[in-house]
Amino acid sequence: MSEDAPTAVFLAIYIITFLIGFPNSALAFYSGIHKIHRQCIPIDIFMLNLAISDLIFLTFLPIKMKEAADNMVWNMPYFLCNFHMFVFFLPVYSSSLFLTAISAERYVCIAFPVKYKSQKRIIYTVPICVGIWVIVAVSSLFVYKAAQIDSDEADNTTNQRPLVTEPQTCYINFTEKQLIKLLPVRLGLAVVFFFLPLLTCCFCYINFVCILLKRPLINRKRKLRAIGLALGTLLVFVGSFAPYNISHLVSFIKNENPEWRMTTIILTTLNACYDPIIFFLAGAAQTNLSAVQFFMDKAAA
Template sequence: MSEDSTAFLVIYIITFLISFPNTVLAFCSCIRKIHRKPIPIDIFMLNLTVSDLIYLTFLPVKTKEAADNMVWNMPYILCHFNMFMFFLPFCSSSLFLGAISAERYVCVRFPIKYKSQRRNIYTILICVAIWVLVTVLIVFAYKATYTNSEIHNTTNQRPLVTEPQRCYSNFTSTQLRELLKIRLAALVLLSCTFIICCFCYINVICILWKLPLINRWRRLRAIGLALGTLLVLTVCYAPISASYIVGFIRQKNPDWFMKALIPTTLNPCFNLVIFYCISKEMRKAIGVCANALFQLYACLKRFMLLCT
């Protein structure tokens, strides 16, 4: 097994074990809060958890691919869903993080206008627009890599000769040229999201810091939310963004493209920081789970002492 395959396999397993139960918990918390009293931040958080759950649901398939040294030994129809199920959350998650930062800024900067009765309608329209935008982007990428081929290629159908099957690789010159343009568009979206997040959270922290009646815990949560969001965008998206820039300039995938993909798999793990800072119910649930784990550890420790 190659080093890249081993790295993907380990990170896939860690990401799934840590993120899946916590993301399901966050999803249930958002559903409960929206059912009780919907507000914009909960609607955005629900969409972010849905984005992560799409990724995590398909992650076992990617884990199997990594365990097979990136050879596709599964039904080949799954390969066609690979781009949608793996890259759609990659784009949508970043955009929802940008929307959450903008929502936090509006909430703090314009508290009176924020209480408008139409705010939930605007929020839903923004969420729909994000999903439509990301879906269109992925559809164009799919069209470029699976239907626009000059020669036989392992990304669109099985070869006539016996060779290892791979998914989303070995692009023709035409496919790669079209795909690089779409990646550049995705890079523009990521860059705009990063700028929006920086602007919004810097202003939120400055405003809260000047308000004398805001307690220290709320200020720390605002700082944690800002740092968590910037951490996601920097650690998860900076390497792949750099590969997009280099690839577009050179008109080919850089040799380290697969390594740049590795940090993106940690995206749901870092999003847990966002859930923790925003959701009070999430913090309580994590506290209960952590307390249960400590009690279980203490019981096991006492049991081991009795056995010895």
Template sequence: MIVTDTPTLYLSIYIIAFLIGLPNAVLAFCCCIRKIRSKPLPIDIIMLNLVISDLIFLTFLPVKMKEAADNMFWNMPYILCHLNLFLFLMPLYSSSQFLTVISTERYVCVAFPVKYKNPRRITYTIIICIAIWMFILVTAAFTYRAAYGGSNNVTNYTELCYTNFTPEQLQNLLKMRLAFVAAFFCIPLIICCFCYINTIRILLKLPLIKRCRRLRAIGMALGTLLVFTICFAPYNASHIVGYITQENPKWRMYSLTFSTLNACFDAIIFYCISYEMRLAFNVCEKGFIQFYVRIKSFFKVAVIFK
């Protein structure tokens, strides 16, 4: 049963995530392409893949807005509901993987600077990123088969998307979701915590390290922690509860909706990683300040002449 005010909440969160996440993702994408063309580093390649994951997610987000505007009924071509799994859900999982790789890369850079300068590190990074995408696609394929396989009935366009499952489909999905908790949340969170704690600890012991670099490391750690606790934790908790109760929790859609804020918090990661991103933010900040001053001056003059 759909609660009347609930779709409004979903739509509001989707709009916030889209308006904040898309400009940052596009800006980060441009910065990554520019950096890779000049002098690429492993972190730039990983960041580019994280940005692509966010862009795929944000590109499909207007479809979810339409669903929320229609009171959570699916009034669009049903093929889009099938793509929902690949373009809305799986980018959430790929984000956790690339955030984990970023934390590992930062730790290796600080803890093993000599090995980090290996000339083949770019090749290794590309192979790792390709492996992650392949893993995500294979996982999505198995999930799709579990969700839609063995069903001969065609759901009409007024049904809810990715909600109506046969008992067999739901049982298979609940098992896969439980495995996702370990593969895409617990293990990545443990690795990220280990890497960032040790990275910050090492940076604090080095007297020649600039304060801004330490702050960026802390910012990346906090940004990653926000993504995992606010965006990923509730959604993965719904997987655990669903497996225990053998049904979809009623609050699962709330947790899934809040996971869309992942695209907003990733901007913190982009800002801490990329110098070009920080420079672009400073330019935008100065532009907004100048615009505000001019608007304020205009209204002062208008009041005087009035």
């Protein structure tokens, strides 16, 4: 463990995240179901899946709390180590892709308002969400397999514990053979689930802002609200996921598991608190975007 990030801090942040994030994510989930029943649009489907992703993460966050409370000593049944590793990282990867999909929807909404209103887009949205979950689940299994390699050498006294690389820890220390397989996999995940989505988000939001600024018929207040939400979402995306994925890049270059990587996981944890805020603000912003579409259609006419 890094001295800069004691387990007491980890535990406090996990608890705060759970207390704030779980009720808000549950409310976001309920609100998303209500919106889809009332009027189904693609961005609401992506928002609902984002809420589901956060709920999965928060439901099993108490396992992480227990680990931090025990000073990162794994005092739970060892089968939970495998399980918690999967459910902890799966929502991290899915959240980044759903936030990217939401950025693309906002860009399409303002850049191609006529196509955005097409009912066919609903038909495409559901398979996209299913595809995201499948990609994330399969990718998480790659991490599981890579960490499982050479498990006997990692834990000579407990060779039946594939992911537990020390008798009393879970997914923290790794052997050289494990790192040879694990670090390239992590780098690939960083590229697929962060760096490429980041480029996509930047493209969508930069063009989103540029298009809004060029529309003289749109009220300045509406512009600022929509732009503020877009930039805020981008900052949340970068702040939550950049340090964690940069740690993958540094690990690959140095061929080691940096101690500060555990600290970056805290930032990804806090993302579960930010997503519900984005969800509810997006509801108000969607009204503004509907008005923007009206003005754009009027201008085109």
